[in-house]
Amino acid sequence: xxxxxxxxxxxxxxxxxxxxxxxxxxxxxxxxxxxxxxxxxxxxxxxxxxxxxxxxxxxxxxxxxxxxxxxxxxxxxxxxxxxxxxxxxxxxxxxxxxxxxxxxxxxxxxxxxxxxxxxxxxxxxxxxxxxxxxxxxxxxxxxxxxxxxxxxxxxxxxxxxxxxxxxxxxxxxxxxxxxxxxxxxxxxxxxxxxxxxxxxxxxxxxxxxxxxxxxxxxxxxxxxxxxxxxxxxxxxxxxxxxxxxxxxxxxxxxxxxxxxxxxxxxxxxxxxxxxxxxxxxxxxxxxxxxxxxxxxxxxxxxxxxxxxxxxxxxxxxxxxxxxxxxxxxxxxxxxxxxxxxxxxxxxxxxxxxxxxxxxxxxxxxxxxxxxxxxxxxxxxxxxxxxxxxxxxxxxxxxxxx
Amino acid sequence: xxxxxxxxxxxxxxxxxxxxxxxxxxxxxxxxxxxxxxxxxxxxxxxxxxxxxxxxxxxxxxxxxxxxxxxxxxxxxxxxxxxxxxxxxxxxxxxxxxxxxxxxxxxxxxxxxxxxxxxxxxxxxxxxxxxxxxxxxxxxxxxxxxxxxxxxxxxxxxxxxxxxxxxxxxxxxxxxxxxxxxxxxxxxxxxxxxxxxxxxxxxxxxxxxxxxxxxxxxxxxxxxxxxxxxxxxxxxxxxxxxxxxxxxxxxxxxxxxxxxxxxxxxxxxxxxxxxxxxxxxxxxxxxxxxxxxxxxxxxxxxxxxxxxxxxxxxxxxxxxxxxxxxxxxxxxxxxxxxxxxxxxxxxxxxxxxxxxxxxxxxxxxxxxxxxxxxxxxxxxxxxxxxxxxxxxxxxxxxxxx
Numbered sequence: 152x153x154x155x156x157x158x159x160x161x162x163x164x165x166x167x168x169x170x171x172x173x174x175x176x177x178x179x180x181x182x183x184x185x186x187x188x189x190x191x192x193x194x195x196x197x198x199x200x201x202x203x204x205x206x207x208x209x210x211x212x213x214x215x216x217x218x219x220x221x222x223x224x225x226x227x228x229x230x231x232x233x234x235x236x237x238x239x240x241x242x243x244x245x246x247x248x249x250x251x252x253x254x255x256x257x258x259x260x261x262x263x264x265x266x267x268x269x270x271x272x273x274x275x276x277x278x279x280x281x282x283x284x285x286x287x288x289x290x291x292x293x294x295x296x297x298x299x300x301x302x303x304x305x306x307x308x309x310x311x312x313x314x315x316x317x318x319x320x321x322x323x324x325x326x327x328x329x330x331x332x333x334x335x336x337x338x339x340x341x342x343x344x345x346x347x348x349x350x351x352x353x354x355x356x357x358x359x360x361x362x363x364x365x366x367x368x369x370x371x372x373x374x375x376x377x378x379x380x381x382x383x384x385x386x387x388x389x390x391x392x393x394x395x396x397x398x399x400x401x402x403x404x405x406x407x408x409x410x411x412x413x414x415x416x417x418x419x420x421x422x423x424x425x426x427x428x429x430x431x432x433x434x435x436x437x438x439x440x441x442x443x444x445x446x447x448x449x450x451x452x453x454x455x456x457x458x459x460x461x462x463x464x465x466x467x468x469x470x471x472x473x474x475x476x477x478x479x480x481x482x483x484x485x486x487x488x489x490x491x492x493x494x495x496x497x498x499x500x501x502x503x504x505x506x507x508x509x510x511x512x513x514x515x516x517x518x519x520x521x522x523x524x525x526x527x528x529x530x531x532x533x534x535x536x537x538x539x540x541x542x543x544x545x546x547x548x549x550x551x552x
Numbered sequence: 553x554x555x556x557x558x559x560x561x562x563x564x565x566x567x568x569x570x571x572x573x574x575x576x577x578x579x580x581x582x583x584x585x586x587x588x589x590x591x592x593x594x595x596x597x598x599x600x601x602x603x604x605x606x607x608x609x610x611x612x613x614x615x616x617x618x619x620x621x622x623x624x625x626x627x628x629x630x631x632x633x634x635x636x637x638x639x640x641x642x643x644x645x646x647x648x649x650x651x652x653x654x655x656x657x658x659x660x661x662x663x664x665x666x667x668x669x670x671x672x673x674x675x676x677x678x679x680x681x682x683x684x685x686x687x688x689x690x691x692x693x694x695x696x697x698x699x700x701x702x703x704x705x706x707x708x709x710x711x712x713x714x715x716x717x718x719x720x721x722x723x724x725x726x727x728x729x730x731x732x733x734x735x736x737x738x739x740x741x742x743x744x745x746x747x748x749x750x751x752x753x754x755x756x757x758x759x760x761x762x763x764x765x766x767x768x769x770x771x772x773x774x775x776x777x778x779x780x781x782x783x784x785x786x787x788x789x790x791x792x793x794x795x796x797x798x799x800x801x802x803x804x805x806x807x808x809x810x811x812x813x814x815x816x817x818x819x820x821x822x823x824x825x826x827x828x829x830x831x832x833x834x835x836x837x838x839x840x841x842x843x844x845x846x847x848x849x850x851x852x853x854x855x856x857x858x859x860x861x862x863x864x865x866x867x868x869x870x871x872x873x874x875x876x877x878x879x880x881x882x883x884x885x886x887x888x889x890x891x892x893x894x895x896x897x898x899x900x901x902x903x904x905x906x907x908x909x910x911x912x913x914x915x916x917x918x919x920x921x922x923x924x925x926x927x928x929x930x931x932x933x934x935x936x937x938x939x940x941x942x943x944x945x946x947x948x949x950x951x952x953x
Contacts, residue, residue: 263705263706264704264705264706266792269789279788282788283788290787290788291723292721292723292730292784292785292787295721295723295729295730296721296730296785298785298788298789298792299789299792300701300702300789300790300791300792301701301702301703301704301792301796302702303665303702303874304664304665304705305664305665305874305875305876305877305880306754306874306875308754312754315754315755315873317872317873318757318871318872318873319871319872320693320696320697320826322692322693322696328696328823329693329696329697329826330826331826331827331828353707353709353713353716353797353798354716354949354952355952356719356952377872380872383693384693384697384699385788385789385790386691386693386788387680387683387684387691387699387786387787387790388670388699388700388701388786388790388791389701389786389788389789389790389791390701390789390790391667391699391700391701391702392868392869392871392872392874393872395702395869395872395874396754396872396873396874397754397873422729425721425730425731425732426732427732467793468793468796470719470720470793471718471719471720471778471781471793471794471796471797472716472718472719472797472798472952473704473706473707473793473796473797474706474707475706476706479706548755551755551756551757551873
């Protein structure tokens with residue numbers, strides 16, 4: 152490699168090349184690619200190298216680029232690797248590299264529709280046990296279809312955005328009536344999000360085998376959750392205000408192409424799903440997630456343990472003819488492994504607050520004002536080393552009353 | 553009135569003036585106002601009359617106009633009434649009036665987030681009895697908060713768009729396993745939608761008294777529903793594919809200002825809701841809805857019977873700090889009155905298909921391919937006559953297999 156100097160063990164080398172949107176003091180938000188600890192300003196480099204689509208990189212979201220389609224994403228990636236590999240480009244590239252510390256990162260996509268799935272068997276089982284102790288842990292439909300629901304697209308925010316503690320109604324089973332106030336059971340959900348590109352028409356279905364034609368890449372995602380609000384409101388139409396106040400995503404979108412070496416077989420699916428959920432290529436992804444609370448790693452959820460493949464999620468989402476738009480985002484649902492210290496929410500990690508975790512010299516059941524949560528994830532890159540998804544951070548601010 | 557000739561009994565007179573988006577053979581979609589059976593092309597008329605904001609009316613959605621805010625909507629309406637009242641403007645106006653029969657109508661807004669409420673006590677009670685016969689009809693939270701959930705914004709379509717019968721999984725309680733195929737219980741939901749304008753920041757709340765600052769107007773809305781898909785999928789996270797295939801809205805947005813004379817007190821709310829849902833101005837609206845199936849009126853849902861005020865819905869939606877965007881749309885949920893022939897869905901009207909309705913020389917439990925549904929609604933206008941919301945029509949096309 153010669154157009155840029157990179158440490159041998161970087162998680163952002165030429166086998167990664169995640170896309171984002173950044174701004175500098177003197178220039179508005181535009182598309183960049185992360186290379187080591189720098190951001191490459193794509194529009195001027197692409198223009199200088201005669202790339203026709205260069206103007207899409209001057210836009211303030213990835214959507215125009217994503218809308219060009221899979222063949223274009225792949226060609227652009229090949230061009231980029233070639234560009235960064237040749238020593239002759241060192242001067243051109245160097246002129247347009249900005250140190251990460253000197254840029255501001257923005258929400259990388261304009262989110263069209265946001266759908267959240269519920270695809271971890273361990274998570275769904277834990278939640279069922281906690282929220283519905285008298286019934287079966289998994290609902291009867293759970294192993295037949297990837298359960299999902301729509302969330303609020305307008306409150307998806309970029310990593311680093313503070314989260315204001317939401318207010319709302321909550322009622323414990325023994326309370327006579329609901330009360331109102333700031334959530335007292337504020338939680339996280341560690342998830343992986345999938346960025347959709349390529350619009351479809353109403354009535355069209357995207358089969359499991361077309362996943363890579365319609366998913367550009369992945370983000371890490373924190374689906375902040377007010378458990379007290381959620382528990383009171385969610386019957387019968389599902390979560391609403393308990394989730395809609397904020398959903399944080401990483402500033403970097405890792406292309407699906409960079410995760411080829413991270414593909415793993417799914418856990419066995421029994422019973423066999425209906426035919427529209429079956430295919431020759433239904434990978435899971437071996438992403439090692441880390442949940443850090445105020446500097447202490449409290450959990451390590453393994454994405455490889457998810458029951459449903461993201462390809463099955465997308466096929467299910469569209470099987471009724473629902474159309475897609477570039478910028479749609481769907482998330483996996485909380486990632487939880489079989490062990491307590493592999494769970495992706497504090498609800499599970501502390502068993503609804505009854506078994507607090509130790510964080511430094513304190514204990515936590517749920518989040519307190521001032522707490523900072525960081526989600527990280529790594530995977531094996533195509534070069535054999537580790538690549539790291541963009542991290543997702545957020546700090547809790549007091550409720551505005 | 554002098555700049556236009558209108559029949560005395562028109563439902564689209566100067567006390568109504570709904571906004572929409574239309575195109576003609578030789579010109580792309582732009583904003584128009586319905587006047588009688590004509591559409592007034594706003595951009596050139598506003599420009600000729602020296603209105604600063606004239607360019608927003610050349611846009612293909614109402615969003616730029618809505619984004620200007622309430623004071624501007626009201627000033628524009630006053631200008632419009634004045635313009636259309638003065639005989640001296642007859643030539644200018646006449647040059648820009650297009651007969652409805654010669655234009656194509658488009659989706660009037662670019663929908664940001666779509667939320668559907670569940671605000672009719674009669675509807676929620678009926679659905680509870682049908683879907684959960686062994687439990688209480690109303691869930692314990694129902695009278696404490698207006699229950700809502702997010703729907704799919706990308707599949708909101710304009711009146712007149714065909715609806716392809718969705719496919720999906722369904723499982724009757726006695727079936728051993730789910731089966732896949734076209735929905736066999738395809739239904740409608742007659743609702744009223746509210747068009748939001750004026751963005752708010754994350755963490756900000758829109759109180760009940762700020763409703764008119766953030767709602768420009770109303771549409772009629774048909775929330776098409778596949779009851780078999782919905783019944784199997786909706787536990788525990790709510791409706792998803794049973795609703796996401798299509799939601800139809802009227803092409804015309806009736807300004808809230810035109811519904812001043814339609815305001816009525818809400819039914820009594822007992823228990824008294826929490827303080828954030830109380831206010832001095834919590835109107836219901838007396839809209840007389842009509843559900844027509846293949847030419848036969850099968851139901852007349854009264855919107856005045858709704859339990860929750862739309863102002864309470866918006867206050868609830870934002871009480872957790874969720875931000876608003878111009879183009880957000882929220883709907884009332886199915887409008888059902890106390891009588892069987894006042895219900896807004898076939899699920900209720902035919903009691904889950906067990907008591908079919910007569911439509912011409914046929915019977916219907918749920919919708920068959922080729923069926924056409926038309927929703928209409930009228931209200932008392934500020935001039936004392938009746939105004940009519942834009943109708944919502946849709947015809948069922950066979951599933952694509």
